[in-house]
Amino acid sequence: MSTSARCKPAPPGPGPAPGAQGIGICEYCDTVYRQREPRLNQVIRCPCCDAVQARHHAVDxxxxxxxxxxxxxxxxxxxxxxxxxxxxxxxxxxxxxxxxxxxxxxxxxxxxxxxxxxxxxxxxxxxxxxxxxxxxxxxxxxxxxxxxxxxxxxxxxxxxxxxxxxxxxxxxxxxxxxxxxxxxxxxxxxxxxxxxxxxxxxxxxxxxxxxxxxxxxxxx
Amino acid sequence: MSALPRAHELGLIACHVCGLVCREPNFSPAACPRCGSGLRRRKTASFMRTWALLIAAFILYIPANVLPIMRTVNVGDVDDNTIISGVVELWMQGSPSLALIVFAASIVVPVLKFFVLALLLVSTRRDSDWAMHQRAALYRLVDLIGYWSMLDVFVVALLTALVRFDVLSRVEPLPGVVFFGLTVILTMFASMSFDPRLLWDARKNHD
Structure with missing residues (x-):
């Protein structure tokens, strides 16, 4: 993950939310959920609206x-x-x-x-x-x-x-x-x-x- | 249904372009720190834009169907084809499966789009919590299949380029195809400007 190692002072605007790693937001219904890495042939869907969130990376x-x-x-x-x-x-x-x-x-x-x-x-x-x-x-x-x-x-x-x-x-x-x-x-x-x-x-x-x-x- | 929180309840925003999870900014024109796109909670003026584009698309869909989309000239014999007569002709020529595909792309998909988007707009305005999952799925379906309607435009373009045998045989595009192409583009913009998050914002009983 790209952690901001070189700690700059937090900009006064929007920033990556602190502790947001591992958090996903469904782009169809705005539901916040915990991200999981999809296993082989697994499709991860939004727990609220069923929209596809992630697929297994079959291709690198x-x-x-x-x-x-x-x-x-x-x-x-x-x-x-x-x-x-x-x-x-x-x-x-x-x-x-x-x-x-x-x-x-x-x-x-x-x-x-x-x-x-x-x-x-x-x-x-x-x-x-x-x-x-x-x-x-x-x-x-x-x-x-x-x-x-x-x-x-x-x-x-x-x-x-x-x-x-x-x-x-x-x-x-x-x-x-x-x-x-x-x-x-x-x-x-x-x-x-x-x-x-x-x-x-x-x-x-x-x-x-x-x-x-x-x-x-x-x-x- | 679920007790999962929604982003705005936690003061979070997901960038609409790159998906980065951000703190909700306390000032208005904010940009995503990762990709630089405008950071908004919901798509701008979603209701108004979707209605406007949808109505414009519907108005253009009428001449697209009434006016012929292409002219076939065969040794002086002139034959003008509309979208529907093209489908019928394919069926008669013994390709019913292709006729069904063209019918689906040119008639079913645009009409489905008009109905579904209008239904979503009206039901969301009425704060409906009726058939949430089905309505959400309908939106994703309409958004996914919309561009296949361009099929007939490409058919006319290819036939125009191919059938150029001077006096013997020619194919020319007619104004209907322009209206139809515009209809497809406008319906695509309409479904892009609708914000499906509004469906879930509008529920009466959040649980």
Whole structure:
């Protein structure tokens, strides 16, 4: 734990509550409870409202870094290669993610183009880059430069990355197109499928643990 | 139910962003000592913001369903699709399971969100202690599944990029899809601005 060994005079403002180690507060109902370390396959729930408080750390920081790097590589493949190709007679058309964004923009749906660009490209990319950066330092117990701001940014980005929704959307689009066209899957769709598996593996991990796993003052 | 204390009774605050347990500050704009985010007991103006976003989302949901979301042009044959007609078409094409998924994402989830958030807002205002656990679970469900509604927007975007065979066949987005995308975003903001702690604050008999 990061005990403030170098005893500074208590700041006049809010501080970590004295003796607050081992105390948890449910973010859904504000109930104060005693924290326990979850055992293997155990999920700790709030004693008042049942919301999940902690899961067993099945993946350590090295493992998380490996997942983040793998996700980044898959994400690059998924964005560089086309997702699917349609054939109509001799003509063929394929689409990439950016092809989607540009097509929506050109057809007067600029707002949708921006939403797609943000939720499927910029937010996921930023999330993976920040995560990789933070974890590369955290595996030595250190806080990366910009640690605090990135942790806050990751918290706010969390609900707005939608790659896994897109995979399902691509499936629906393929089924709809299949009636009229020849559909050929491209590397992009496989990369997206694999990326979804990694996102699912990541979804059980509470990133807030990085606050506890890294030493305070190792970077500002 | 439980005799467990709640944070504000002990003069504690958990940072909404990083979760650090703090002493409750005695002055108003206070920052979390660990992550620097604003330290608040409850989300700011939760009732007002959630109602406003929810009503705005509901208003936009009407054109999102009435207006067509995409146009299919097949050798001069123009066909405009709404959300519902897209679901019906998928069903007819022999993919009932996908049709159900799209129906769930585009219709069930947004409507569930409107109902659940309105129910939570009204019942909390009335200091209800009815079905506490179920209402708390409903909030977490709605908060968790909300973003899957974006499905139809991505379907239209991908089809627009794919089906570009000049005169033979084209797909174009229509205004309905913009309204629908906005509805989803607003409902997501609405569920984020609702503070589930208020459910438990409002109970009549604290025990």
């Amino acid at each position: 920081i090295d493992g998380m870094l490996a997942l983040a790097v793998a996700a980044l590589i898959l994400f690059l493949i998924a964005n560089v290669w086309p997702i699917v190709t349609l054939g109509l007679g001799a003509e063929q058309n394929s689409a990439t993610l950016w092809g989607m964004i540009i097509a929506m923009w050109q057809h007067g749906a600029q707002l949708v183009a921006m939403v797609v660009a943000a939720t499927l490209f910029f937010f996921p990319l930023n999330k993976m880059l920040m995560l990789g950066w933070l974890l590369a330092f955290a595996r030595r117990g250190r806080r990366a430069p910009g640690f605090g701001r990135m942790m806050v940014a990751l918290h706010y980005l969390q609900p707005w990355t939608m790659s896994e929704v897109f995979v399902l959307g691509a499936l629906v689009a393929i089924v709809k197109a299949r009636t009229y066209f020849d559909v050929m899957p491209e590397p992009g769709i496989y990369a997206y499928g694999a990326l979804t598996l990694l996102i699912t593996a990541f979804s059980g991990i509470d990133l807030r643990r990085l606050w506890d796993d890294t030493a305070e003052g190792s970077a500002q």
